[in-house]
Amino acid sequence: MKYKILIVVANYYADISNNLLKKAKLILNKKANIKIIKVPGVFEIPVVISKNIKKFDGFVALGCVIKGETPHFDFISNATTNAIMNLSITNKKPISNGVITCLNKKQAKARSSNNKKNKGLEASKAILSVLTNF
DSSP: OEEEEEEEEOOOTHHHHHHHHHHHHHHHHHEEEEEEEESSGGGHHHHHHHTTTTOOEEEEEEEEEESSSSSSHHHHHHHHHHHHHHEEEEEEEEEEEEEESSSSSHHHHHHEEEEETTTHHHHHHHHHHHHHHH
């Protein structure tokens, strides 16, 4: 069975997000029909998933938040994670969170370009695992 999966990608850090997306597609293209929607930042991911919740079997959220000098990092990271979890539980639909939160761009590049530790790859494997065991 081919699943219908929506990947929502925040492209604020386009180089990071593109690396996450590339690895996610490697896994998902084999077992799913995917659609990709790009949004400006991770804060916009939950609303796009919410709008499309009935149209897809599962969702993958991809993006990056890098800590700056203000508490903005904490607010955005927490709000996005909580919204994704609430959507998943409320709608009983799996949403894999591949949004990386890093202290600096060097960490973000390491978590998005590594072939084995790429969060896009991990998020894709997670969504397929949940869907096949649902």
